[in-house]
Amino acid sequence: MGVDTHSAAALVQLSLSPDFDHVGILRIADADGRNALSEPLVHALLARLAEAAQDERIHCLVLCGLPDVFCAGASRDMLASIVQGRIAPTDILLSKAVLDLPMPVVAAMAGHAIGGGLALGLCADILVLARESRYGASFMNMGFTPGMGITKLLEHVMSPALAAEILFSGEPRRGRDFIGMTGVNYIVPRVEVEERAFAVAARIAEKPRTSLQLLKRTLSLPRRQAFEATRTMESLMHEISFGQPDAAKRIEENYD
């Protein structure tokens, strides 16, 4: 698929922080599409992530979204393409692209993060959530099994029992519901999310890039391994759950 470079750049912006040395900012900013993972947005994100990975000036990357939505998961069109078999969910390598970034990543999730959008945030090393926003794994609400590695990624920040409930129930919980229940780094009022994320990133970015890179590889190893194992299982589950005769109807009836 061809991607218009200009519009792709507008959907996802990569910049250096004007306030903090060596802090990069990757902002998902598809206001018209409400930051739902459409094909153009996924391509733009992958392109910007690849650029960030190569940029030696960035010691720590802050992943941001729009004020009210961090990332909304797969768009309706994207899900239709998956059901029709035009795209395999495993082709969506966003999670891997974030997990494989050589520098530490702070997810500033001020707005909602649902489904694949939550999975994307969970690929970061450090998470900042908003008390008011909602976070959930909506996959099962639409009748298909979870993807983008979330089956295991949730356990990075919460107990397997709580992760199981979030995955089975599809309930989008408010950030404040997670206070005291997870290992998420910060859950603060929405207006403070980015400020907190940048404060953390600035402190990290002072360190030498090579040492950060070494530590990142080491600390992210369990998640990268878990992701690879999970991809295999998620892919098997998707073949069956998306292949059900009523899959398209269920998505149409339950997509929010």
Added chain:
Amino acid sequence: MTREQVLKVVSKHLMDAVDGLEESKIDPARSMKDLGANSLDIVEVVSRSMRELKVKVPRSELSKLTNINELVDTLLKAASTAPEQRA
């Protein structure tokens, strides 16, 4: 089931979803958005209300509603339907 009971269920879930919203401030002639609920809050209020009332209303019908009164009427109508006809 009475209309008041349905309104009470919806109000309960709305208050749970919106920080600081008091029952006295819920004017059913207004939309949930007017009362501070965002799109995901609204989905959650509707889905919790349907679950508690043991009714199911298609998304296509819900998307047409413009205020709380209309939601209550829709849920009440669904609740009055014979159980075997409920989706």
